[in-house]
Each structure stands twice: as C-alpha cells, then as structure tokens.
Amino acid sequence: METTSFLPLLILISSLVPGIMILLLREEQFAMRTFLNLFGAVAKVALVGWVFAGYLSGEEYNFIFRLAPDLTFALRLDALGLFFAALSSALWLITTLYAIGYLEGGLHRNRFFAFFSLCVTASTGIALSGNVITFFIFYEFLTLSTYPLVVHKGTDEAVAAGRTYLWYTIGGGTILFLGVVGLYAVAGPIYFGQTEIIASLISEYPTQLTILFFLVLAGLGVKAAIFPLHGWLPVSMVAPAPVSALLHAVAVVKAGAFGIVRLVYDVYGIGVAEEMNFLSVLAVFAAFTIIYGSVRALYQNDFKKRLAYSTVSQISYIALGVAIPGALTSTGAIVHLVHQGLMKITMFFAAGNVAETYGHKKISELNGIGRRMPLTMGAFTIAAFGMIGVPPVAGFISKWYLGLGAVEAGSYWVVLVFLASSALNAAYFLPIVYRAWFCEPDHEVVERLRSGRLETQALLLIPVVVTGILSLTSGLFAAVTGSPLSIAREIIEKFYLL
Amino acid sequence: MIWFLTIVLPLLAAFFAVFLPAGRRGSGFILAGAALPALWLGLVEVSGVTAPWFLMESHFSLDTPRRIILLLTAILWATAGLFSGSYLKDDARRGEFSFYFGLTMAGNFGLLISADVASFYTFFALMTFASYGLVIHSRTPSARRAANIYLVMAIIGELFLITALYLAVESAGSMLLADIPPALAESPDGPFIFLLGLIGFGVKVGAIPLYFWLPLAHPAAPAPASAVLSGAMIKAGLVGWMHLAPVGLVEWTFLSLLMVSLGFTAVFGAAIYGLTQVDPKANLAYSSISQMGVMTVLLGIGLYGDIPPELLLPAIALYAFNHGTAKALLFMGTALPAKVGGAWRILMWVGLGLGVLSIAGGPLTGGLWTKSLVKTFLGETSLPGAQTFMLLLKLSAVTTALLLSRFLHLLYRIKAPSGNVAPAFFLPWVLLLLAGGWWTMSPGLLPGELLSHISGAKGIMDFFMNLQKNWTAFWTISIGVIIMAFTLKFTHLNVWPTKKPSLPPGDFIHLILFAGAAVAKPLRKGISLLESGIQSIPGPEKIFYIISDSKRTSRISSAAEALLRRWEFVGIGFFIFFLILFLVLR
Structure with a gap:
C-alpha cells in the first residue's frame, strides 16, 4: 500500500503499553496506576482526534505488517473505523475516570486496570483493522481480555458467568474463524472496502459464499447478542458497573455490531448482500431479537439485568438498520452505534452509582431515589x-x-417492530423513572454520612453527568457539523455514492 | 432572537425552580415573565428563522391560525404563572411544580412556533411528558391514577403520531410541516396517514373515543395547571390536526363525515355526561371535550374541500382562542369561591358568568362571534347532511348552557368567606378576564378577509350592530339555563347529585379497566404457564448453561482424560489418526 504511518499503531500502543505496565506495578501504587491509566486514555483521545482531523483533510494512514506471505496485519483508517475508534476512546476515558472512583479501595486493581486497558486496545484494534484477518485477531483478543473483567469479583456467580461468557464467545470465535479462513480460501485476502472481490466471485461460488456469510455472521452475532446467541450478556452483568458499562456501550457488543456493519458494507457489499437475500434473514433475526430482548427486560427486577436485556434489544437496532437497504436506515444504524453507546453507558453508570451509594440493586428499591441522587x-x-x-x-x-x-424501503413491518419496541421500552424504563421521581421512599433511609454536598463521589458523578449531557446534545444539535449524525451521514454517502 | 427566547426563557424558568434557594422557587413573576416573548410573537408579526444547528435543521415561523393560538397560549401561561405563584405559596412542592410548569410551557410554545416536523414533534413530546408532573402534582392516589392513565394514553398517541409523521415526511419528501398537506392530498395513502394523525393527536384533543383520560387528568392538576391543560395544551392537538389536514385541497367525504359525526358525538355526549359530575373541574373537563367537538366538526368540514383554508383555519383558531381564554378563566375560577368575599364576589360572579356565556356563544361575548363563524361555514358547505348539522349546532347551545349553569351552581354551593377579602391570585384572574374580553373588541388581531366574510361588513362594529340576526343564540342558551334553574328550584325534580357523582368521571375507562382486569388475570396465568413451559425446554441458552456447568463438564473431561492415559488407547488412536491423514493426503 501507499505510505506507511505509525500513527494507527501508536493509537493501539497508547493503551497497550499502559496496560502491560500496570501489570508490573504493586497493588498500592495508586498514583502511578492512575497516572498511567489517564495518560493512556487522554493520549488515545488526542491521537484519535488528531488522526480524525488529518483524515478529514484528506490524509491517509496505513500500517501494514506482513505476518506471512499473503497474510498481512493491516491497520487502515477509514471514516467508519475512525467513528468507532472515536467512540471507544472517548468513552474509555470517561469510563476510566468512573472505574477509578468505583474501584477505589477494592481488590486486584492492577489486574483490573491492566485488562481494562487491553480490552480497549482490542476494541480500537477492531475499529482500525484494515482487513478481515486483522479484525479477527483483535476480535479474539477482545474475548480474552474481557474475561478477567467479567469474573473480576471472583464470586461463584461471577466465575459461573465468566464460564458462560467464554463458552459463548470462544464458540463464536471458532465459528468466525471457520468463516474467515473460508473467505480467505475462496477470495484471498480481503481488505475492507474491496467489495468488488466478492461481487466478482458470487456467481462462481454462490453456495460457498452464502455459507461463509452466515458463518461469519453467526460468529459476530454472538458478541452482538443476536437471538439465540445472546445468553451470555444478561449473565455477565455480574461484572462491576464500569465493566458492564464498557461491555454494553463500547467494547464487546459494539464489536459484534460493528463487525456486522463491516461484513455487509465492506466485505460483501450491500448489492451482493441484498441480491442474495442475506439481508432479509438478518432482518428477521434482528427484529425478533429487538422484541424478545424488550419482553425479557420487562420481567427483570434486577436493575442491571433489565439494562442488559435492553442492550440485547437495542443492539439489534443496528443490525436491523444494516439489514434494510437504503441510505436512511444505514445512517440510523451507524449513528446508533454511538447513540446507544452514550445512552447505555449513562444508564449503567447510574445503576452503578445507586448501587455504590445506597446499595440498591433491585428496581423495587428505587422509590424516591431521584430526590437523593438528582x-x-x-x-x-x-x-x-x-x-x-x-x-x-x-x-x-x-x-x-x-x-x-423503513418506510422508504416499503418495509412497513419494520416500522411496527420499532413501534412495539418503543412501547416496550416505555413499559420497562418509565416505571424506573416513576419510582425515582414520584414515589416516596418505602422506609426512612439512613442518609450516608458524606463529606461535601455531592450526592456521590465526584468521580462517579462526573462521568454520568457528562454522558447524560452528551446523550442529550447529540440529539439536540444533530444537524451541527461534527455531531454523530453528521459523521454517520458522511460515512453513508460514501457507501451509497450519493 | 425572539424565537429562541420564546423557548429558552420557559426552560430557564424551569431550571430556576430547581436551582434557586428554596424560598424563591416558584415565583409567579418568573413564570409569567417567561411567557412574554411568546406574547410578543403573538401580537407582533415577526419573520421566521432557520436554525441549521438545532435537531435536524429547524425552522420557526408562524401563520395566522397558529399566531392566534400562540397568543392564546401565551396569555394563559402568563396568567396561570402569576396565579400559581400565589395559589401554591404554601405548597411544599411548589419548586417541583414550577419545574414541570416551565418545561411544559417551553414545549407548548415550541410546538406552536415550529415549522418543521422534528422540532414540532420534539416540543410536542416535551409538553406531553412534562405535563405528567403537573397532573401528578398532588400525589394523591387518584392523581397518580389519573397521571398514569394519561401517560399510557399519551404514549399510545405518540406511537400513532410518529407513524403518521414517518409516512407523511416520506410522501412529502420534506421535513417542513407546510409541505405535508399538499403531499397528503396527492398521495393515495393520504387519508390513511391523516387517520393515523387523527388518532395520534386525538388523544391530546380529547376526541371520541380517546378522551377518557381527560376528565381524570385535567381536574387532578392544581387549578392553574388545569387551566393551561384545558385551555392551551388541548389546542396543541388541534394544531397538529391542522398541520396534517389538506383543507381545501381534497374531497374526503368519508373522513369529513367521520370527523363531523365524532365531533357532534363529543358535543352532546360529553355535555350530558358532564352533568352527572359534582366536581366543578370534572364538569369543566367534560365541557372541554364537548367544545373540542365543535372544533373537530369545523376541521371535518374542511376535509370536504369547499371551504378555503385561509378562511377556515383562522376561524378554528379563533374558536380555540375564545374557548381557551374562557375555559382557563373558569378552571382558575374554581379556586375563587372559597377565598373571595364581599364586594369582590360580585366581580367574581360577573367574570365567571361571562366565561360561561362566552363558551355557550352568548351575546356580547367572543363566543357569539366564533359560534356564528361555525354557522357560516355550515351554511356554506355542501357536505351531505349540512342542514342537520346546523340544527345540531343550534341545539348544542342548550346542552352547553345546561352543563355550564350546572357548573355555576356547583361553585355557588361553596361557602364564601366573610368580609371583603380576595386572595393575591385574584388579580391574575381579573387580568385574564380582561384579556379574554379585550379581543372581542379588537379588529386588529383578525385577518380582515375573514372578518368581512363572516359579517358581510367591513368593520367589527358593524358586526355587532347586526346582533339581532344572532338573537337565536340567546334563547337557546336561555332554554338551558331555565331548565337548570327549574330542576334546582323544585327539589323534587332535582336529579343532580350533590355529594358523589352519579356516574364516575372518566366513564369508559372504568369499563376498559374492568374488562382489562377480567382479561388480565387469565392472561397473566397463561403467560406464566407458557413461560415455565418454555423454560423447561432446553433452549439454546439452556444448552450452553448445561455445557458450561463445571461439574458435568469436568466429569466428562476427566473420563476422557482417564481414557487418554491408557497407552494402548493412545496408540490405537494415533494409528487411526495417521491412517486417516494418509488416506486424505494420498
């Protein structure tokens, strides 16, 4: 490829190296660990911002490393990847702050923050991957680096959840591996965006490429928690709140959703995927997952579990958006990558704050919490x-x-799915809002003695306020250049050559 | 700038209510002041603006009908704001009230000045959800129930609405509200899309059959909030209808007749049902449903296509203006009889009487005028059955007068305080009375074209000279009042309840809830049976859990391990493996 730039590599190193260094620290070296964490997080945001600015002014950033003949490790920045990288790095910074506040005084902080950094390295790696092989490497790296986070508490429940998590994700990884290898065998190395390769082969190998599409999709579907592959997600909410926040908003489920976007738009191409009816299959599964997740969420009394099932439902919005061909749905899907991240991370932060400050983990315990934690x-x-x-x-x-x-594409049933989902979302979120603001506390709450006037520690409060405001402003000012919507529209213009 | 202030000031007022020191929260002057930019926009014509940075590119502008309604809305929010400042002075939750009051106000103004779908829908939703806080304000069980029924209905409405908007925007190919009616007129799906909107906004309007939350929710709120709910916010649904309706562009006979007949059902049904109520506010809520029925009739005529929209739509807005000011006057007036005494009481009764007269369309009020507008259009349209509808409209004055004289009687029964006393909130009430009376004399507000059309004369005074033409208005109202007086005078004829309503407010909701409860129990049982059934089937999740069960897997794996430790087994295994490898590679 043209020019080699180490900037993409540097973006990965900015979290990889702090992660490894933290492993070498002693547990009580709080200041050093915090410095490394924040340095890495800030550096990554700055680098991504720098690269993004460069990309917009027409620069190209590629990093190619030959692993074996015909097998290259490639980092290549395009708009979609940068979009995802920007999301992960920004939310990582916020979550790091939150995690520092949340885990202060806890056990195994070195282990936690080390894997936390590795996990983000993996998800930015996924964002920056230039080809299928590189994507796969980081995808598996992500699986392994999140496991210690899921089992972090070390309780029986956490270990059991971790085991389920591994079964699902390793299983998914294996299927994905088969798919990736198969794709390589049929089509050779595929760089993202080279949709002409599959397009030219599809008439020759229709069966093989169909099977491979669904293998890869199934592998990705595990992380994207598409029914029936979603079982790990509600179980692994036993993880500490910052991990759940990261898992649900940026890292794992998003990696799956992002992979589906890549698979459809940058590997097979929308034309082929539509022609071969791959998309209608995906649409049916995604639509079912949206409803199924919401219905399951209705029954949960555990705060985080309800949020987890809500993620199952919301992530499939992205898949469904991808599955309905058309510029509008695609824009909706890609912008939802970011919007869902902002909103869901806010919700997990909030759940974490309530649990940390008052010990309430059940929704039935939330009466009047709004007055205490406005x-x-x-x-x-x-x-x-x-x-x-x-x-x-x-x-x-x-x-x-x-x-x-969906209306434009004539898929009216999809509109009905969205409506049903909105109604269900209202049915399981509004009771929480109602309890928080309009119900009196069931019993006299012993006010926690706190120094200062904040409702909880500043490090827990600031992230939730920031992401809450971002959730609002990215809708309120969606038309402004630089908003998630405006970027998503630019990305889509490229795919549809508008 | 003024456009943004219109929205931003009420939002600021809402946040002041939270962040000011406790003693200063809920100041009536802050709330009233927040409505001033909207008042300005209602009075003075300002050219529209575009905000390319807001939502999905927003446009703000006003046309004549919406300007009239904005003026109404601003007057009501300003006076209700002042009113609430002193009315809720001793309320522990007044800060919270002001917060929701400000948010709802911002939503109400915002939706009126929005000229594009996204901002309209945004402010509509803001108003809908923020007013929940007003309805539930007292936190009594009945207020909670009313608020939750309201919320459920509002969400159902929003779902219909968003569907209608998706379809409308898609067929218009534009986000501008002004492009929608022509697009619906062209599109073969136009009537269907309009029907969805009819349902979506119908919840807010209190249209049959979506109205039953309204007699519960409007009375549940504190008096000033009821006033804006029933006077101003209810009109937001009407504005929504007007945005979608292709008035003068289509001849949708079915939808036109549907709206007209639903309208008349509301006019009579709600007025008669309202008579069974003993809470003056419930009485007024039914009166609102009844009056919104008249506006539904008017818009229904518009769908037949033979009345030009530039005449019909301002006429609807004027009707709304008259009803809004009068209804707010009466709603806030329910707080007065227990507090106003002596000479002030005369003024109070004059005001309440004028309000009632205006709604019924009595002489010397704006109501006479707006009602004669309806008659003019009913006379001009060739809609099938127009003659019958005209008769019905005339008859409706009887039921309205009956209902509202009953309202006055309910207030009359409240014991007056001794001495010449009037609470501080009497002043904003008088201001509203003046504002409501003022417009009937002011031709400046009105589009001249409309004026000459209805009066056949050039000036407003000429119109009032022709009062004898509208004398019928007087005697129909008299019939209603006389019937009420008669039944009250002769107690053995007195059919009106005094302590408990003879039928519960919210009418059909009780049937719905009853049926719901009857269905819900077996349904819930069925669902839980189904659930336990499903859970006993090893679904895909279950299989994974079984595999990941450590005891079981370790048993299997240790058995496998033990097998592998036996060398003859390993040897045979290797042999087979190489054999297969050889065969494959050969």
Whole structure:
C-alpha cells in the first residue's frame, strides 16, 4: 500500500503499553496506576482526534505488517473505523475516570486496570483493522481480555458467568474463524472496502459464499447478542458497573455490531448482500431479537439485568438498520452505534452509582431515589427517554432515520417492530423513572454520612453527568457539523455514492 | 432572537425552580415573565428563522391560525404563572411544580412556533411528558391514577403520531410541516396517514373515543395547571390536526363525515355526561371535550374541500382562542369561591358568568362571534347532511348552557368567606378576564378577509350592530339555563347529585379497566404457564448453561482424560489418526 504511518499503531500502543505496565506495578501504587491509566486514555483521545482531523483533510494512514506471505496485519483508517475508534476512546476515558472512583479501595486493581486497558486496545484494534484477518485477531483478543473483567469479583456467580461468557464467545470465535479462513480460501485476502472481490466471485461460488456469510455472521452475532446467541450478556452483568458499562456501550457488543456493519458494507457489499437475500434473514433475526430482548427486560427486577436485556434489544437496532437497504436506515444504524453507546453507558453508570451509594440493586428499591441522587437519576431519565425514542435525546435521531428509512424501503413491518419496541421500552424504563421521581421512599433511609454536598463521589458523578449531557446534545444539535449524525451521514454517502 | 427566547426563557424558568434557594422557587413573576416573548410573537408579526444547528435543521415561523393560538397560549401561561405563584405559596412542592410548569410551557410554545416536523414533534413530546408532573402534582392516589392513565394514553398517541409523521415526511419528501398537506392530498395513502394523525393527536384533543383520560387528568392538576391543560395544551392537538389536514385541497367525504359525526358525538355526549359530575373541574373537563367537538366538526368540514383554508383555519383558531381564554378563566375560577368575599364576589360572579356565556356563544361575548363563524361555514358547505348539522349546532347551545349553569351552581354551593377579602391570585384572574374580553373588541388581531366574510361588513362594529340576526343564540342558551334553574328550584325534580357523582368521571375507562382486569388475570396465568413451559425446554441458552456447568463438564473431561492415559488407547488412536491423514493426503 501507499505510505506507511505509525500513527494507527501508536493509537493501539497508547493503551497497550499502559496496560502491560500496570501489570508490573504493586497493588498500592495508586498514583502511578492512575497516572498511567489517564495518560493512556487522554493520549488515545488526542491521537484519535488528531488522526480524525488529518483524515478529514484528506490524509491517509496505513500500517501494514506482513505476518506471512499473503497474510498481512493491516491497520487502515477509514471514516467508519475512525467513528468507532472515536467512540471507544472517548468513552474509555470517561469510563476510566468512573472505574477509578468505583474501584477505589477494592481488590486486584492492577489486574483490573491492566485488562481494562487491553480490552480497549482490542476494541480500537477492531475499529482500525484494515482487513478481515486483522479484525479477527483483535476480535479474539477482545474475548480474552474481557474475561478477567467479567469474573473480576471472583464470586461463584461471577466465575459461573465468566464460564458462560467464554463458552459463548470462544464458540463464536471458532465459528468466525471457520468463516474467515473460508473467505480467505475462496477470495484471498480481503481488505475492507474491496467489495468488488466478492461481487466478482458470487456467481462462481454462490453456495460457498452464502455459507461463509452466515458463518461469519453467526460468529459476530454472538458478541452482538443476536437471538439465540445472546445468553451470555444478561449473565455477565455480574461484572462491576464500569465493566458492564464498557461491555454494553463500547467494547464487546459494539464489536459484534460493528463487525456486522463491516461484513455487509465492506466485505460483501450491500448489492451482493441484498441480491442474495442475506439481508432479509438478518432482518428477521434482528427484529425478533429487538422484541424478545424488550419482553425479557420487562420481567427483570434486577436493575442491571433489565439494562442488559435492553442492550440485547437495542443492539439489534443496528443490525436491523444494516439489514434494510437504503441510505436512511444505514445512517440510523451507524449513528446508533454511538447513540446507544452514550445512552447505555449513562444508564449503567447510574445503576452503578445507586448501587455504590445506597446499595440498591433491585428496581423495587428505587422509590424516591431521584430526590437523593438528582443528577444521577436526571441523567438516567434523559437516557431512558432516549431509549424510548423521545426527542430531542439521541435515540430519537436514530429511530427517526431507521423508521423513515423503513418506510422508504416499503418495509412497513419494520416500522411496527420499532413501534412495539418503543412501547416496550416505555413499559420497562418509565416505571424506573416513576419510582425515582414520584414515589416516596418505602422506609426512612439512613442518609450516608458524606463529606461535601455531592450526592456521590465526584468521580462517579462526573462521568454520568457528562454522558447524560452528551446523550442529550447529540440529539439536540444533530444537524451541527461534527455531531454523530453528521459523521454517520458522511460515512453513508460514501457507501451509497450519493 | 425572539424565537429562541420564546423557548429558552420557559426552560430557564424551569431550571430556576430547581436551582434557586428554596424560598424563591416558584415565583409567579418568573413564570409569567417567561411567557412574554411568546406574547410578543403573538401580537407582533415577526419573520421566521432557520436554525441549521438545532435537531435536524429547524425552522420557526408562524401563520395566522397558529399566531392566534400562540397568543392564546401565551396569555394563559402568563396568567396561570402569576396565579400559581400565589395559589401554591404554601405548597411544599411548589419548586417541583414550577419545574414541570416551565418545561411544559417551553414545549407548548415550541410546538406552536415550529415549522418543521422534528422540532414540532420534539416540543410536542416535551409538553406531553412534562405535563405528567403537573397532573401528578398532588400525589394523591387518584392523581397518580389519573397521571398514569394519561401517560399510557399519551404514549399510545405518540406511537400513532410518529407513524403518521414517518409516512407523511416520506410522501412529502420534506421535513417542513407546510409541505405535508399538499403531499397528503396527492398521495393515495393520504387519508390513511391523516387517520393515523387523527388518532395520534386525538388523544391530546380529547376526541371520541380517546378522551377518557381527560376528565381524570385535567381536574387532578392544581387549578392553574388545569387551566393551561384545558385551555392551551388541548389546542396543541388541534394544531397538529391542522398541520396534517389538506383543507381545501381534497374531497374526503368519508373522513369529513367521520370527523363531523365524532365531533357532534363529543358535543352532546360529553355535555350530558358532564352533568352527572359534582366536581366543578370534572364538569369543566367534560365541557372541554364537548367544545373540542365543535372544533373537530369545523376541521371535518374542511376535509370536504369547499371551504378555503385561509378562511377556515383562522376561524378554528379563533374558536380555540375564545374557548381557551374562557375555559382557563373558569378552571382558575374554581379556586375563587372559597377565598373571595364581599364586594369582590360580585366581580367574581360577573367574570365567571361571562366565561360561561362566552363558551355557550352568548351575546356580547367572543363566543357569539366564533359560534356564528361555525354557522357560516355550515351554511356554506355542501357536505351531505349540512342542514342537520346546523340544527345540531343550534341545539348544542342548550346542552352547553345546561352543563355550564350546572357548573355555576356547583361553585355557588361553596361557602364564601366573610368580609371583603380576595386572595393575591385574584388579580391574575381579573387580568385574564380582561384579556379574554379585550379581543372581542379588537379588529386588529383578525385577518380582515375573514372578518368581512363572516359579517358581510367591513368593520367589527358593524358586526355587532347586526346582533339581532344572532338573537337565536340567546334563547337557546336561555332554554338551558331555565331548565337548570327549574330542576334546582323544585327539589323534587332535582336529579343532580350533590355529594358523589352519579356516574364516575372518566366513564369508559372504568369499563376498559374492568374488562382489562377480567382479561388480565387469565392472561397473566397463561403467560406464566407458557413461560415455565418454555423454560423447561432446553433452549439454546439452556444448552450452553448445561455445557458450561463445571461439574458435568469436568466429569466428562476427566473420563476422557482417564481414557487418554491408557497407552494402548493412545496408540490405537494415533494409528487411526495417521491412517486417516494418509488416506486424505494420498
């Protein structure tokens, strides 16, 4: 390829190296660990911002490393990848702050923060991957680096959850591996964006390429928690709140969803995927998952578990958006990558804050919590309305594009799915909002003695407020250049050559 | 700038209510001041603006009908704001009230000045959800129930609405509200899309059959909030209808007749049912449903296509203006009889009487005028059955007068305080009375074309000279009042309840809830049976859990291990493996 740039590599190193260095620290070296964490996080945001600016002004950044003949490790930046990288690096920074506040005084902090950094390295790696092989490497790396985070608490429940998590993800990884190898055998090395390769082979190998599409899709579907491969997600919410936040908003489920976007748009191409009816299969599964996840969420009394099932449902919005051909739905899908991340991370932060400050983990215990934690629950309320699709929160923008696109494509049943999902979202989020703001506490709550006037520690409060505000502003100012929507529209213009 | 202030000031007022020191929260002057930019926009014509940075590129502008409604809305929010400042002075939750009051106000103004779908829908939703906080304000069980029924209905409405908007925007190919009616007129799906919108906005309007939350929710809120709910916010649904309706562009006979007949059902049904109520606010809520029925009739005529929209739509807005000011006057008036005494009481009764008269369309009020507008259009349209509808409209004055004289009687029964006393909130009430009376004399507000069309004369005074033409209005109202007086005078004829409503407010909701409860129990049982059934089947999740069960897997793997430790087995295994490898590679 043309010029080699080490910037993409540097983006990975900015979290990889701090991660490894943290492993070498002693447990009580709090200041050093925090410095490394924040240095890495800030450096990554700065680098991604720098590269993004460069990309927009027409620069190209590629890093190629030959692993074996015909097998290259390639980092290549395109708009979609940068979009995802920007999301992960920005939310990682916020989550790092949160995690420092959350785990202060906990056990195994070195292990936690080390794998936390590795996990983000993996997800930025996925974002920056230039070809299928590189993507696969980081995808598996992600699986392995998140396992220690899921089992972090070390309780029986956590270990059991970790085991389930591994079974699902390793299983998914194996299937993905078969798919990737198969693709290599049939089509050779495929760089993302070279959709002409599959397009030229599809008439020659229709069966093989169909099987391979679904193998890869199944492998990705595990992480994207598409029914029936979603079982690991609600179980692994036993992880600490910052991990759940990261898992649900940026890292794991998003990696799966992002992979599906890549598979359809950059490997097979929309034309082929539509022609071969791959998309209608995906649409059916995604639509079913949306409804199924929401229905399951209704029954959960555990706060985080309800949020987890909601993720199952919301992530499939992205898959469904990809599966309905058309510029509007695609824009909705890609912008939902970011919007869902912002809203869901807000919700997990809020759940974590409530559990950390008052020990409430059940929804039935949340009566009157809004009065005691107004900022936390205020942010949660914004995010909840966003999930329902109430304007002007970010979720409305995604839903608007998805719904309008479905109408445009003539897929009226998809509109019905979105409507049902909105109704269900309202049915399981609004009771939380109602309890928080309009119910009196069941019993006299012993006010925790706190120094200062904040409702909880500053490091727990600031992230939730920031992401809450971002969820609101990315909807409110969606038309501004640089908003997630405007970037998503640019990405889509490229795919559809508008 | 003024456009943004219209929205931003109420939002700021809402946040002041949270962040100001406790003693200063909920100041009536802050709330009223927040409505001033909207008042300005209602009075002075300002050219529209575009905000390319807001939502998906927003446009703000006003046309004549919406300007009239904005003026109404601003007057109501300003006076209700002032009113609430002193009315809720001793309320522990007044800060919270002001917060939701400000948010709802921002939504209500915003949706009126929005000219594109996204901002309209945004502010509509803001108003809908923020007013939940107003309805539930008292936190009594009945307020909670009313608020939750309201919320469920509102969400159902929003779902219909968003569907209608998706379809409308898709067929218009534009986000501008002004492009929608022509597109619906062209599109073969136009009537269907309009029907969805009819349902979606119908919840807010309190249209039959979606109205039953309204007699519960409007009375549940504190008096000033009821006033804006029933006077201003209810009109937001009407504005929504007007945005979608291709008035003068189509001849949708079916939808036109549907709206007209639903409208008349509301006019009579709600007025008669309202008579069974003993809570004056429930009485007024039914009166609102009844009056919105008249506006539904008017818009229904518009769908037949033989009335030009530039006449019909401002006429609807004027009707809404009159009803809104009068209804808010009466709603806030329910707080007065227990507090106002002596000479002030005369003013109070004059005001309440004028309000009632205006809604019924009595002489010397704006109501006479707006009602004669309806008659004019009913006289001009060739809609099948127009003659019958005209008769029905005239008859409706009887039922309205009956209902509202009953309202006055309910207030009359409240014991007056001794001495010349009037609470501080009497002043904003008088201001509203003046504002409501003022417009009937002011031709400046009105599009001249409309004026000459209805009066056949050039000036407003000429119109009032022709009062004898509208004398019928007087005697129909008199019939209603006389019937009420008669039944009250002769107690053995007195059919009106005094302590408990003879039928519960919210009418059909009770049937729905009853049926719901009857269905829900077996349904829930069925679902839980189904669930336990499903859970006993090893689904894909279950299989994974079984595999990942450590005891079982370790047993299997240790058995396998033990097998592998036996060398003859390993040897045979290797042999087979190489044999296969050889055969494959050969």
